Amino acid sequence: MGWLHTDDENGTHEAWVVAVLSGGEDAPHDTFEESKEAWAQRVNWAWSFKYDGGEGRRRAQGLRVVCACGWRGPRRPVDFKDPDACDEGLHREWIRHAEVSLSRTPPERLRRLLDEVEEAVQALSAPLRPGGDLDEQRPLLAVYLATRLQNSSEEWQKEAVRVAKAADYSWDEIAQALRTTKQSAHEKFRKFVPAEQKKQEPAAQR
Structure with a gap:
């Protein structure tokens, strides 16, 4: 699970950070053998561990945050030396998206x-x-x-x-x-x- 906001009327806004690869495409979805069906629609969260270019793996050229509602943020720079800072900026971006989406939905x-x-x-x-x-x-x-x-x-x-x-x-x-x-x-x-x-x-x- 990534960042989550659940609203009774408009459903769930849940976000994940996705690695953007060299060809401009998003990294493939992660699945887990023990719960493959439940995780079929989940996208990669641990981008810094899988797409850092180490051990022959592909290296991410950027990051974006995507939301369960279908919204996709723009590609942002990636800094493997400070992944927490990347997550912080992307989180602010998603919070802004969620605020606009829920602006007519009071608690x-x-x-x-x-x-x-x-x-x-x-x-x-x-x-x-x-x-x-x-x-x-x-x-x-x-x-x-x-x-x-x-x-x-x-x-x-x-x-x-x-x-x-x-x-x-x-x-x-x-x-x-x-x-x-x-x-x-x-x-x-x-x-x-x-x-x-x-x-x-x-x-x-x-």
């Missing part, structure tokens, strides 16, 4: 909280009944709470976009989380990105 705890807030506000704004309980039927309170949530969420959104840009996420990736277009995301939130971050961006707006 179960947050999903429950969001559902509870929605149900509570909707209950307060239910049609009034004769003799209804004031604690259950308060449409004006529902208006207030909805407004407060809207104002707060706009501020949370601005801060989240600012942090995402500081973490070097592109406008296209941010737009996916916003459920809008890259152009709309850029036009709405660019003024909240500090000037020093704007200067670091290529003219094409990444």
